[in-house]
Amino acid sequence: MKRSTRLIHNHAGTGPRRTVNPPVERASTVLLADRKALYSQKPGYGRMGLSVHRELEAAMCDLEQATHTYLTPSGLSACAVAAASVVNAGDTLLISDSIYGPSRRFCEKRLKRMGVTCKRFHPRDLKQIETLMDEGAQAVFLEAPGSLTFEVSDTPAIVKLAKARGIKTIMDNTWSAGVFHQPLALGVDISVQALTKYVVGHADAFGGAVMTADRETAREIDDLTEDWGISIGPEEAYSALRGTRTLPTRLAQHEKNAVRIANWLETLEAVDSVIHPALPSHPDHELWKRDFSGSSGLFSFILKGDCDAEIDAFISGLEIFRLGFSWGGFESLLIPCDEQLTRLAKDWTEYRNGRLIRIHVGLEDPEDLVEDLERAFSALADEKNT
């Protein structure tokens, strides 16, 4: 059976009244039959999750080729759990310069207070990664492609270097939603996703997932989520489970729409460049082709010129694309990436004035989206000519 079929039919349904979805059990208390059951029945308490959680975990394992999935209340908490589960006080964690900003902050500020040293590397610089590994490191945190600037690292090469030195690897796999990329199959130890994005897919719930195919690593994550009391409510877990049913279908449409818009943007005089790994112009296009089976709806482009008023005019010309920090939902969104680009890489600092636009292409008709962007470019041109 193919994965998209399994994601639809993974609920067997039991009992006299069979339903295609599991019941949403809103429970902290689980009633236990006798004294023996008190300490042996699992789950014995709602925080460990109930029917919906088990089905969502199974779906995420299927998507990511994992044996264990741990659910968390948000994508950021999934990143924090993954990072904290592989380091101890005195250890060094290497992070890619383009992992999601708040994940970077967690590693560089919070883990530092817990005695962990954090060092950044450029996602394209294998030599630098190897040198930092040789200086001593216990774990590496990757994201593919990187947030906002969409670099694709050579994951198999990094994994090879890491494995030879007993270093654990983590990958934020939210962009591909597990549909187009399986980091665990490439040897990565832990894959994380913000379920909030494509898995939930409707911009109406938060969730995170931490996945591994290694029993030892699973034990560490299990202990940490238990000690920190990490859990996700049944309604949120249900929203994510429901999203898994249509995830491959939605992603195929996001991909189609985004590639259409990216190709069109590349033809425009007002656009300096389009940063989309599926375009041959992307510096890591060959790595993307090798390690991914498709692309999602999120990419960036850089506008020519550097005038605030022009960017404001561009945004005011939009009727369908809205300003919003999230992505992965049915709706098209964009953000000028101002103050988020606090990067090591000098080549990005010049784009901190908002010319780098991150765009999420939703499920609307792509011709409507092109027309919308045409309105925005025409408003930008009018502003330029004033």
Ligand SMILES: Cc1ncc(COP(=O)(O)O)c(C=O)c1O
């Ligand atoms: C790549 C990536 N990882 C993690 C997160 C965090 O997800 P959440 O907002 O659910 O905490 C985000 C949110 O934008 C993200 O873009």
